[in-house]
Structures are given as C-alpha cells and as structure tokens.
Amino acid sequence: MTVDVNAPPxxxxxxxxxxxxxxxxxxxGIDREAQRTVLNWIGxxxxxxxxxxxxxxxxxxxxxxxxxxATILGRRERVDIASAALVNGITSHTFDFDDTHLKTIIHPxxxxxxxxxxxxxxxxxxxxxxxxxxxxxxxxACRIGNAIYPAHYDRGWHITGSTGMLGAAAACARLLRLxxxxxxxxxxxxxxxxxxxxxxFGSMTKALHPGAAARVGLMAALLARHGYTASSRALEAPRGxxxxxxxxxxxxxxxxxxxxxxxxxxxxxxxxxxGVVIHPSIDGCVQLGEAHRLQAQDIERVELRVHPLVxxxxxxxxxxxxxxxxxxxxHACAAAIIFGQAGESEFSDAVVARPDVxxxxxxxxxxxxxxxxxxxxDVTIHCNDGRRLHTFVAHAIGSLQQPMSDADLARKxxxxxxxxxxxxxxxxxxxxxxxxxxAPDVRxxxxxxxx
Amino acid sequence: MTVDVNAPPxxxxxxxxxxxxxxxxxxxGIDREAQRTVLNWIGxxxxxxxxxxxxxxxxxxxxxxxxxxATILGRRERVDIASAALVNGITSHTFDFDDTHLKTIIHPxxxxxxxxxxxxxxxxxxxxxxxxxxxxxxxxACRIGNAIYPAHYDRGWHITGSTGMLGAAAACARLLRLxxxxxxxxxxxxxxxxxxxxxxFGSMTKALHPGAAARVGLMAALLARHGYTASSRALEAPRGxxxxxxxxxxxxxxxxxxxxxxxxxxxxxxxxxxGVVIHPSIDGCVQLGEAHRLQAQDIERVELRVHPLVxxxxxxxxxxxxxxxxxxxxHACAAAIIFGQAGESEFSDAVVARPDVxxxxxxxxxxxxxxxxxxxxDVTIHCNDGRRLHTFVAHAIGSLQQPMSDADLARKxxxxxxxxxxxxxxxxxxxxxxxxxxAPDVRxxxxxxxx
Numbered sequence: 078m079t080v081d082v083n084a085p086p087x088x089x090x091x092x093x094x095x096x097x098x099x100x101x102x103x104x105x106g107i108d109r110e111a112q113r114t115v116l117n118w119i120g121x122x123x124x125x126x127x128x129x130x131x132x133x134x135x136x137x138x139x140x141x142x143x144x145x146x147a148t149i150l151g152r153r154e155r156v157d158i159a160s161a162a163l164v165n166g167i168t169s170h171t172f173d174f175d176d177t178h179l180k181t182i183i184h185p186x187x188x189x190x191x192x193x194x195x196x197x198x199x200x201x202x203x204x205x206x207x208x209x210x211x212x213x214x215x216x217x218a219c220r221i222g223n224a225i226y227p228a229h230y231d232r233g234w235h236i237t238g239s240t241g242m243l244g245a246a247a248a249c250a251r252l253l254r255l256x257x258x259x260x261x262x263x264x265x266x267x268x269x270x271x272x273x274x275x276x277x278f279g280s281m282t283k284a285l286h287p288g289a290a291a292r293v294g295l296m297a298a299l300l301a302r303h304g305y306t307a308s309s310r311a312l313e314a315p316r317g318x319x320x321x322x323x324x325x326x327x328x329x330x331x332x333x334x335x336x337x338x339x340x341x342x343x344x345x346x347x348x349x350x351x352g353v354v355i356h357p358s359i360d361g362c363v364q365l366g367e368a369h370r371l372q373a374q375d376i377e378r379v380e381l382r383v384h385p386l387v388x389x390x391x392x393x394x395x396x397x398x399x400x401x402x403x404x405x406x407x408h409a410c411a412a413a414i415i416f417g418q419a420g421e422s423e424f425s426d427a428v429v430a431r432p433d434v435x436x437x438x439x440x441x442x443x444x445x446x447x448x449x450x451x452x453x454x455d456v457t458i459h460c461n462d463g464r465r466l467h468t469f470v471a472h473a474i475g476s477l478q479q480p481m482s483d484a485d486l487a488r489k490x491x492x493x494x495x496x497x498x499x500x501x502x503x504x505x506x507x508x509x510x511x512x513x514x515x516a517p518d519v520r521x522x523x524x525x526x527x528x
Numbered sequence: 529m530t531v532d533v534n535a536p537p538x539x540x541x542x543x544x545x546x547x548x549x550x551x552x553x554x555x556x557g558i559d560r561e562a563q564r565t566v567l568n569w570i571g572x573x574x575x576x577x578x579x580x581x582x583x584x585x586x587x588x589x590x591x592x593x594x595x596x597x598a599t600i601l602g603r604r605e606r607v608d609i610a611s612a613a614l615v616n617g618i619t620s621h622t623f624d625f626d627d628t629h630l631k632t633i634i635h636p637x638x639x640x641x642x643x644x645x646x647x648x649x650x651x652x653x654x655x656x657x658x659x660x661x662x663x664x665x666x667x668x669a670c671r672i673g674n675a676i677y678p679a680h681y682d683r684g685w686h687i688t689g690s691t692g693m694l695g696a697a698a699a700c701a702r703l704l705r706l707x708x709x710x711x712x713x714x715x716x717x718x719x720x721x722x723x724x725x726x727x728x729f730g731s732m733t734k735a736l737h738p739g740a741a742a743r744v745g746l747m748a749a750l751l752a753r754h755g756y757t758a759s760s761r762a763l764e765a766p767r768g769x770x771x772x773x774x775x776x777x778x779x780x781x782x783x784x785x786x787x788x789x790x791x792x793x794x795x796x797x798x799x800x801x802x803g804v805v806i807h808p809s810i811d812g813c814v815q816l817g818e819a820h821r822l823q824a825q826d827i828e829r830v831e832l833r834v835h836p837l838v839x840x841x842x843x844x845x846x847x848x849x850x851x852x853x854x855x856x857x858x859h860a861c862a863a864a865i866i867f868g869q870a871g872e873s874e875f876s877d878a879v880v881a882r883p884d885v886x887x888x889x890x891x892x893x894x895x896x897x898x899x900x901x902x903x904x905x906d907v908t909i910h911c912n913d914g915r916r917l918h919t920f921v922a923h924a925i926g927s928l929q930q931p932m933s934d935a936d937l938a939r940k941x942x943x944x945x946x947x948x949x950x951x952x953x954x955x956x957x958x959x960x961x962x963x964x965x966x967a968p969d970v971r972x973x974x975x976x977x978x979x
Contacts, residue, residue: 137751274720276772304580305584322684
C-alpha cells in the first residue's frame, strides 16, 4: 500500500483554525444553518428519547451512578456530561432522520452537537459560544470526510462515527478555549478512537456510532485540557489515522477554503423518516394530496415512475411492521397521502397495519423509468371522480436544490417532539433555537428540552 | 480489495465459548499464568500511578464528578467503574513494561484485566470469577490478533487497543453472566470501537489505547446486559470489523483449539523497562554483575557482540534523559551492572545523569555480529584486576524459552510498587495475587492496592 510520508500538517492546521478563528467569523447564512442543524438534532433526539435503544443506553450509563451534570434531551434524568453526549448522540440517530452532509453522507449534528451541548450546559456557555463550536466542529468532521470519502466508507466504515469524534473534539476544545497546542492534542487524542463499521446497520449499534464519537471527542478535549498528550501529526502521519483507516486521503480537501467556506452550509435535513431514495415519490404524493385535499377513498390508483434503485431498495409490497414499511415505496406513498407527511409515526407498526393504509397501498403501482433521476419522481393519481392529477418532482424536498424551509423544519420538529413534550413546548423550543445565538446561557434551551 | 462473504460465524462462536466454557476449564498452568498476568498488570499500573499521564487522565475523568465505585491502582481516589478501567489501562501501559503475547505483540493484561477488575470489584466477584474472566477475555483478544497479525499492525493499528476491547467485552460479559446472545451483542458492540494508531507511539495516547479498550469493552457488556443490540456478525461480515480494518483475516486461527489451548499460556513479562531488543545484553550484564559481585570501579570495559538491530534502534551513545536512556544499549548495560536491574527507575533522568553511570557507559562498547540472534547477546567484561568474565545469552530472560520465574516477577513487582506503597504492602499484594483464584471477594485485593 502506498504511504505518504510528506503529508501536510493537517492536525495542527485544523487545530489552529479551531482555536483562533473569530467568533461569528462567517456569513449570517452559516449561523442560520447551524441553528437549523441544532433544531433538527434536538427534534430527532427528543423524538427517540423513549426508544428501546435510549432506554438500554440510559440503563447502561446509570450503572456508573453518574452525576446529574447534563440533560438527556426529552428526558427528566440528568447524567454526567460524557454520558449525556453518548445518549444524545444515540437518540439523534436512532430514527435515521437526522441531518446529512450530502458530499460525505456524514450526519454532523449527532457527534458534534451532542458533545458540545453537554459541555456547554455544564459550563454555562452562551448560545454564541455553542453555535461557534458547532460550526467549527462540523467543519472539521466534514473536511476530514471530504478527504477520505468515498474510499473510506466503501471499505466499511460508518463515516459519521469515524470522523465525528474529530469534530466533537474540535467543538469541545473551542468551548474550553484550549490554545492551539492543546487543541492539537485534543484532535490527536480523538484520532486514535474512530467508531463504527457498516455491518452494524440494522442494529442499535448504528446509532451508537455518533454517540460514541461525541463521547470520545468530549473526553479528548478534557484530557488535552489537563495535559494529556498525543502525536501532533496524529491525523496525517504514515501511521496516523487517515493513512491507517482509509486508502484515499485528499489532503487539499481539508484545507481548501478553510475559514472561508463552511461545510455546515451543505448540511441537509431529511423530510421523511426513511431512505432518501423514496423521498421524491413521497414528496409528490404529499404535494398532490395537500393541493387537492385528497382522501384515501377518493383515490382509484397511484402511478409512480421512479428510478430503478427505488424498487431495488424499497420494493416491499406487503410490509409487516414499521421497519419494513421504511422499505416499501407503496406504504410510504399511501401513508404520505393519508397523513400528509411521512415522519417516524407514519412508519410505526400501527400505521403499517391500519386498514385504510393497507387498502391504499394496494392501489399504488410503481414502474421503473430510465429517464428519472435518483432524486426525481413522476407521480400520477387517478381519482374515482375521473380526475387525473400529476406532478413531476425534479429534486425532492430536503435536497440541496430544494432545501427544507424553516416552516418544513418546524413541522418536522412538531412531528417528533409533540408526542414527547407537547405542542406548546415544541413551539417554545423552536423559538429558542431561532434565537440561540443570542442566548446568554444555553441552559435555558437545555431546560426546555426536559419534560 | 477482496471481500469474504462466507466468513464463519466468529462473533457467535467466541460468544458461545465465553458464555459457556466451564469455570477453571483448563490446566492449572493456565490459572498460574493468569495470576502472573494479573500480578504484572497490577505492578505496572501501581508503578505509574503518579505519572503525568495518570494525573492528566484522573483530572479529566474527575470532571465527570464520578461516583466512587472502583479502585485506581496505587491511588486513594475511587472513580466510576468505566473511568477506573480507563485509568488502570493507561497506567498499566505507561512504562511500556507490561505483558506481551509474543505471537501478536498484544499486551492483553491492560485492556482485559483493567475492565474485569473494575467490574469485579463493584459486583463483589470472587477471585475465581475474575481469573476465569481474564483467561477467557485474553483468549478472545489474542485469537483475534492471531487472525489479523501482522497485516493489521503493519497497516498502522496498535493491536493492543484494536483487539483489546473485544477481550474486555468478553471478560465483562463473563463476569455479568450474560447468555450467549447477550455476549454476542457485547462483543458486537465493542467491534465498532477499536482504539489506537501507531503514530501515537511516543505520546501519552499510546497508553490510552489499552485504557480506552478496557472502557469500551466494559461499557459494551453493560449495554448488552440492558438489551442494546449489535450485528451478530459484527466481527466477520464483509463490512464487519476484521474485513474493514485489516487486509488479512485467518478465520481458522480464531477457532483452532478453542477451549483447549489458551492464549494466555503464551503471555510473557518484560524484565527490563525498555525495548526488547536490548534485553539480552542487559540480561548478560545483570548475570555477570551478580555472579561476581561487580562494582563499577572494578570494571575496565564491557564488550558486547549484538544483533544488528541493537545498534540501529538503541545506539545512542550519550543519552540526555531517561527516555533517551531507553534507546541506549550503553546506558542500559551500565545501569544493569550498577543496580543489578533495569526497571523504570534505572531509566529515570537522575540515573541517566549519575556520574558513576555516565562513566561506566563510556566504557561499554558494542559491535554487530551477524551470528547473534535477535534474542541473544555475547557479553564480556574486562576487570581492572585482569579477570575476563564472559557469558553468552542464548535467549534473554522474559522470552518464552527463558520465562520470568515467580521470583523474577516478584522482584520486578517490588521495583515498581515499593516506591509507591512500600515493600511490606508490595509483599502482601504478591501473596494475595498468588492466592487470587481462591479469594472469596476480589475487593480484598483491590483494597491492598490503595495507599
């Protein structure tokens, strides 16, 4: 295998950037995207706060008799900051409904915000400090991802957990105001602890990956603060992380535009709680259903023309439970028409078994069309009254071309949070996130996330 | 890259072994080696209990306000079990003086015993249960090592941390009496969290690797106990750990002789606190010095004939501090004659600067001999009174052919522990370790490790 003995000093370059870049040293649009990232992260985590994965993780960390330092989003319990980072990272990813940096398919919110929020809450950081940390931490994780994607992912690593600890370390180093040398050590310590292989997809350990990454990054920053040392070339050296765990390392991708372009600008948010491949079809069904106020009984049949991957990945005709429903374009479209959305609750066992949903999905047909792109779909609904309703979705909602609006994100948030904390609290949380950068203390936001 | 889609069910096979193998289901020699492994692990950890790496790690975990659940070896503080596993794993490796499974150069004691001891102490396990867990855990880590060494190590992974979490998870699963399915999950959860790249060698993060592995393994077992799930093929699947992080996976090496041969039988213990390459020379000097009661002023000169690697790796003529002393065969041999040993204190800054040591090392000469093996050395000491003393070391003490005797280990233990806890307590600890398998509660041993 080729080894590059002349790699540039990436570890130190990133550390210098994180330690010295000015607060709010970017366009307002970057701040806004960070606030949206945080809102989406909180919504996903609260939504999954009582999932069996959350219960198991909380039971496990409770065996450490943790001190009540930080909030578990959506729960009454408080635990030590490292355990809070772990659990919130887990719940943020449990529904596979979190944010996506599409260039690398990293979900930066989970590892970065989970670590930074726990530390910020304990230290009483301002909203400004927290937002700065999230932006810089996400930048570090995604820039490392840019350098190694797709070879690293193809090899088997779940890239969110295997880069996220670097972003989490960077974010926490920033919050702790570590200097360049200490930040280099924090990133270096984290560089020995990547998490996540893709074989875990389908098990709870998939969601452990961002959680463990958050925990590792937070502890790496604390270790560095107290003088623990690492190699200052831990990322780039021939036996450093990138050359050890990837076969591709585009060093330039890490430094190009550093401090000018911010990767969080490319963050996106899933509108629907299922694989991205059926999002265009769902989008079209939601649009037609809303525009024409359709009821299930109005519909004779639904005809989809879709990209070949749709039927390869989600061609399940008769899903038996919620999880299988995520792999059924038929169920997803039926639910989308009936409920006007396709959030986590539309993929519950109950909804998959509902007679009206079952009946309508039997009237959904999908055919492969070679002229339809991966993020497109052609949707036609034939009504019993003879109407023929049609839409072509060129880019599904949630893509970079068709981003979720603030209203879309708020609706998604309500879908996740209302069942746990109620609609009123959810609305308060949305308001608090929008003003997060001006908050004198992130603990206000943290308090709102607890029942 | 080749992918093996037909890998045997290694994860489940190892889990079944760990969950069902009978207590003490092996020869007494295996039990004895486990007891020696534990003694050596405790000695190394206590010896480094006040090293700056230990202070930094303890300060970092103290930020979590940990509950006093488990012992930090050699310290008064008690911390939560996960933090204890971390810190004891760090200190056990800080002096590079710990055990070595020579087939894989894994140091199994650090990750496995550190995790198992913390959990055993909290749960009040018997000595028998703890010893069983260490033997089974070390077997799992080293068998995985057998399957991937040397390709995995050559690629850049520090194999102790990248297999140790599996051994730690197995040991803790055994202590928690998890069933086969739960143990499969514990090993599977750990399989997403390897630690350690070799670029960290020379920094404190090298010692973090066994510590983090211990912590990960312990938490994986706790997560599995509470129902957290992982892939049951997390180790062997195409996108599982072994195929993701190694280019070599000899599946047979994992299962050959499972339950009959125990890898801990191949564990060895360093007699000297430096790289193994100069151990034969040190061994010869200690032997001649003791046999002839040599004093530095008696010696005209020392002549070594050594393997070429000795001068390549440790040819430093005038070391300036303790760390450099470890890379000087001249210093090591001078100190070995003067002190009759070469433990951590013989590689202190003070000893490296001592006039008598400096003077004697100037009279040590080394020449390369192509007929001398890597674990051999030819040592001749010319005395001022005309005597010519000679010994040929065919296999250095500490090798499999010339293992450390119990007396050797006890002497090493005293060298490490006496400065921290005093000679009397050190002797008590040696006695307690020898009877460990019969101890009704490991807390007796844990109590003895605290000042």
